[in-house]
Amino acid sequence: MDAPPSPAPARPSLLARLREPLEAAEAVSFDVFDTLFMRLIAAPEDVFDLVGAQFGLKHFRRHRIAAQAQAFRVMRARGRREIDLDGIYACLPDLGVPAEALKRAEWAAELAVLRLNPEVHAVLLRAQALGKTCILTSDMYLPEAFFEALCARAGITVDRLFVSSAAQATKRDDGALFTLAAEALGLEPGRILHLGDNPASDIARGAERGLATFHYAPDLGPAPATPDLAHAIVAGVARFQAVQPGRSPWWRIGFSAGGPATHALVAWLRARTEEDRIDLLLFLARDGFTAHRLWPGDAVPSLYFKASRVLLVLAGITERTFEAQIPFLLSGAASVADIFARIGVERPDDAVLRDLGFSPETRYTRKRHAAFAALMRAMRWRILQVCRECRRGLHAACLQAGLRDGMRLGLVDVGWKGSTQAAFVDFVRDVFDVRVKGYYLCLHKARHGLEMEALISAGTHRAAIRRDLYDNRVVAELLFSAPHASVTGARLAPDGGVVFAEDPGRGADPRLPEIAAEIDAGIREGVATLRALLAEIRVDLPVPALTAPLLALARDPTRDQAETLGSIYNFDSWGSSTLFRSYAARLDPREAARGDSWPAGMRALAAAPPP
Incomplete structure (x- = not known):
């Protein structure tokens, strides 16, 4: 099999593509929704579900959509050009909650889910630095006061607001809002550059009114299927990575797939370890690296423990x-x-x-x-000498970690069959009287005689889904990795400390430490974004929703994701060699039938000779 290609180079930044149009314009107009601001939900109507969830109104979304449709009928009957929020709620039937309370809740929900789009924000800042007049131009039923609050919350300023509900003129129908803005600014329309995502209302109508236009079309990927509000929130947060300028593909994968899953893992670990009365939680290297960095300071005491299955097994090998x-x-x-x-x-x-x-x-x-x-x-004799050295070093590391008789220990590992936990138990039973419980992302098979449970389990996912994740486990192992090599040895230092030996592998992809660091940074930013949102909307996100992007990445990656992940070789240092390269990839029969030589998914290790 030929070596997979490296990921395609990123296209020029939005700011670079707009350099000349910005220079030529006197004023710059920004569409608001899905342009200067993005919603951290899958679809705009998901805001209605947030309101319904707040008040326990199961069918609020349906009633709210119907009220908006009725408001348009009333608008046309009265000869007006646009609806507004008051008009919509005047058409809402009595749902047992005052309409004013529902209206305030919708306003608050919209503010909570909206985030300034980093790459378009960069354009705004550049335009302002060039001395351009900057305006917001939006077809929206929300009032101007909402947009003022939105800008204040985001910490930005603009020169003017042109909102269809207040102006009674729209972009979508005939572009009259553009003409109104040009007249208010005292500019010829051609001196205004408008950025927007809608090819009809922003681009076609803008061009018809004489404006210079730029179609903003970020690559958000396919619209996600969201069976409920929780999945819609996670999908919206995951897609926010697409508008982060200058980020690597690895950062984006970490943000979108690793972020929600790691948030779920940390929250689950906190609840389970407190209930299990764990005295010390050991996040094993390398799987626990990022989760440990996100571990709350007021939770169960924890430690990033530099031990691996290889080190534990070697430390346990004796003459017998x-x-x-x-x-x-x-x-x-x-x-x-x-x-x-x-x-x-x-x-x-x-x-x-x-x-x-x-x-x-x-x-x-x-x-x-x-x-x-x-x-x-x-x-x-030489091998046993290394094993004895590992045993002494690991024993010292356990003492330094604070292990003592009578403790209840927790081990955090990604999965899959508990072999690392078994090796740890075999090692410590001879030197410490402790109880050990393993906590995993996912278990393929529980090991008899060990106390263990997993975040992704029979209680959260079907067996077929868990099996697919195991089959494609290299994806999860990549996301739950660390920017250092595998820990395979330990020895006592002259000063009594412990020196851990790391194995970078043979013929390993030299990018691996950088890739792991990028994924870690993406995960931590994704978790921060999700936590900030949840602090406002207070919606409970169950494990199936939070792990959906990870499972989609493992089971059905996009072509770009497959090419990115599939470019990594010799990821497993223990099984690596200069004699070959192992790529995490599978050839999809459908693509093979089309003569396409590149794998579409991540299924098994495919070996190829090094180039």
Whole structure:
């Protein structure tokens, strides 16, 4: 399989594309909704569901839409050109809640979900720096006072507001609002540049009235299917990444898919660990890196614990268990050189290897398993020396973490079968009398004898969905990673501290630390955006809604997402090698039938020789 292409280069920024039109204009007009401001919901009508949820009115959305339609009929009968909020609520039937209270709630909900669009805001700032007159031009039933409050809340100023409900002139019907604005400013229409998202009301009507226009069309992706308000909120927040200028594809994936899922994980962990009376919560490296950074200071005491399955297993290997662990030492192996490098054992001289029938490049295969197992036995004393060093270092790390007899510990890991938890329990049982519970993003199979539960479980998702996430687990593992290499060793330092050994892999994608840092930054910004919104609207978001973007990324990524994720190679340091590159990708049969050679989804590791 050919190496997947790198993600396509980003197109020029909005500000760069508008440089010449801005210079030529005397005034700049901004459409408001879906241009200068974005809603953190999937559709404008979702605001009505927020109002209905606040007052327990299950069908408020339907009544509110019907009232707006009736308000248009009244408007036309009275010879007016636009509706307003008072007119809409005058048409609303009695729902048991005063119409004035509902109207105030809608106003507040609209303000709560609206966010200044960063890339269009940059245009506003540039226009103001150039001394241009800047105005807002909006077809909207809300009054001018709403737009004044919106600008004040966002911390921006504009020179004039032109709102259809107050002006009784619109963009959408005949563009009269544009002419009104030009006359009020004392400018020829051609000296005004208008930015808007609607190809008819903003662009066609604006051009008909003589304005210079620019069609703002951010790539928001396909309109998400939102079965309820919770999914609509999460989808709206996830799409907000599309209007963040200068952000990398990795940041965007972290914001949209990792942000909501990490928010869910942290909230769930807090509730579960408090109920379970956990004394210390250990966020295991690397899966717990970002979640630990977001852990509340007043929650259960926590620690980012630099331990991995590899380190725990190595620390647990003794003379007695060595033979049973040979399959682990050879698991995912590519060559003799790779095996010794990842364990941290100095490789035997080439002459010694030749005497044993090997070379550093000898490939591991199932047919050669017995010979490789014999090589492990021949190097037994060196391997056990590394294991003893790991055991001492890990024991010191546990003491420094504050482990003591009688504690109830929690372990945070991404998943999938509890092997890391089992290795931790095997290690600590010989030195500490503690109880251990594992907390996971998702479990594919629960391990008998271990106390464990997962955020994504039978109580939240069907088995088929959980299985798909496991099959595409590289996506979740990438989102729950860290900007440092895998921790595979530990040793005592002369000063009594612990030095952890990290394995960057062999032939690993050199971008991995930067990618993880970008994803981490995107997740933390996504969580901050979501938390700020929820603090205002106070809607409970269940696990299925919060994990929907992550599951969509794993189960059915867009082509851009597949190309971005699929460009990563040798992500798993333990199984990496300079002899090949492993890409997380699958060839979709439908695309193969069309002669398309690039995978459409993330399904399995596909190996290709390095270029």
